[in-house]
Amino acid sequence: MTNEEVTLYLWKQASFYGLLADYYKCANPELHHYYGRKHVEALCRLAEQVARYGDPFDQQSPNANGPLVSPASGNGNPSFPNNVLGAQGGGKRPDEPSNSAGYSGYGGYDGYGYGTNGGYSAYGSANGYTPYGANPYNEPYYGGYEQQSPYIRTEQPSPNPAPPPNPNNMPPSTYASVRLLHASPDAPAVDVYANGTLIASNIKYKDSTPYLMIPAGSYSIEIKPAGSQTAVLTKTVSFKEGTAYTAAAAGKLANLTLNAYVDDxxxxxxxxxxxxxxxxxxxxxxxxxxxxxxxxxxxxxxxxxxxxxxxxxxxxxxxxxxxxxxxxxxxxxxxxxxxxxxxxxxxxxxxxxxxxxxxxxxxxx
Structure with missing residues (x-):
């Protein structure tokens, strides 16, 4: 893919996760926060891509301040990716009023733990390129991240720049990516839990999820009718690092099975x-x-x-x-x-x- 195609892909990805986060805001708080994290992660990758290769919508925009250093890793909940960025930042866009809390269109957005002084505070910031700042996610549900600002603008290229985004579904080396598929013809819509944490809800027959990035390891997978607390299937499944899977619930409800297929x-x-x-x-x-x-x-x-x-x-x-x-x-x-x-x-x-x-x-x- 060209750099412009990667930029547009990341834009679509960020929009997709943002819409899902908004959709689940009331219906499912856990998925709301989960997709909120993925939304922020995609936005950060998009910001890094634009800083490196320019704005495809404005060919006159300079890229004069150098590339971005890769974000620091953190200590997120093991059920979810832990490389999503922190929350709060300072600074304003040049066209923001001095008493504004950052990019006014998103200022605060504390549903994802940005804090009331958050926002997209990268533009024109006097203290460096800190789009999501140093503050960690403030929900205990997510764990914490490095206190240092995850992105720092430098005058020279980083000696170890982050690799370009992978538009395929290959997970990072310590993660597996798992797509869930409902293929049971007589089963109702289902919720899926991994080690007691809801990872997908209301999956109907023939529906599949996007690939979900999870830390590699063994999980107790429970499948429950949507909204129910009674599992119709419980199975322990292992997912290897750097590997993609399709986990398919198949067979009739009375003999439901769950098989994990390795995806190339x-x-x-x-x-x-x-x-x-x-x-x-x-x-x-x-x-x-x-x-x-x-x-x-x-x-x-x-x-x-x-x-x-x-x-x-x-x-x-x-x-x-x-x-x-x-x-x-x-x-x-x-x-x-x-x-x-x-x-x-x-x-x-x-x-x-x-x-x-x-x-x-x-x-x-």
Whole structure:
């Protein structure tokens, strides 16, 4: 990706998490704070990207004050990423009145623990580029961060600058990234807990979450009907550092299972990558073929995932056959595969039942 594309990607990411944080403000305080942290993290990466490579919307804007030093790490809650930045800052934009508390559009924003003197106080600050300042998050729920300002503007390039953002879903080395998928055809919407902490709420059938960054390790995963405190499934799952996963709840409610599949989120330049997962309970082993073309996967049983395949990009018609049969039970026309993109295609639903058998495409990167 070009520097401009990375900047625009980070802008979209920050907006996305900001909208989620706002949505959950009343409905789910835990998710409100969680996505608030991710919103701040994305904003900080965006600020660093713009400081290094310029503003793509204003080609005349100078980048005269040098790059930014990577933020200091902290001691956040182990259930959530701990590299989100602190809160309070001083200083004003040049066009802010002297009695303002920073960027007036966001001044304070104490729902995320910025404090009433917070805001985007980077612009024109006399005490350095401290967009989110030195104050740690003030909720005990989040733990603390370094008391030093996480970003300091320097006149010379940092000897160890932070790496450019990774637009794929590859987690940092000490984290795993986990996407949750609801593939149980008769289960209600569910809430998912990890070690007793709510990590996703009200996931409906065929819904999936974005990749969630969590510290690597073992977790007791509980799946509960949305709003209920009674788990319908509890399972211990281990997630390795630097690895991406799809954790799929599948099978009928009475025999619910949770399987964690390792995702290969590294794209092949100019090619597409696909993988098939059989998540349709009651369906026999299946073969996946290109219509009037080759067989991609053979004899895939319920709960199994085929290996990733590198294929040419374009539009393709796929068909699902019971293994050994020449009669397709499902045809999926016009599956669009973009270059340099990774996909998972899951078979969900009930063969000959309701909800019907169908293909659910997911984009891994």
């Amino acid at each position: 989120v590294t794209p092949v330049q100019g090619q597409a990558k696909i993988r098939f997962i059989h998540l349709a309970p009651g369906a026999p082993n299946v073969d996946i073929k290109v219509k009037n073309g080759p067989t991609l996967y053979s004899d895939v049983a319920f709960g199994e995932a085929g290996a990733y395949l590198t294929v040419p990009p374009g539009s393709v018609d796929l068909q699902v056959f019971p293994t050994g049969s020449n009669k397709a039970v499902l045809t999926v026309p016009g599956v669009k595969l973009e270059p340099s993109t990774v996909y998972t295609i899951a078979a969900v639903g009930l063969a000959g039942g309701t909800p019907p058998l169908e293909a659910l495409p997911l984009q891994d990167s």
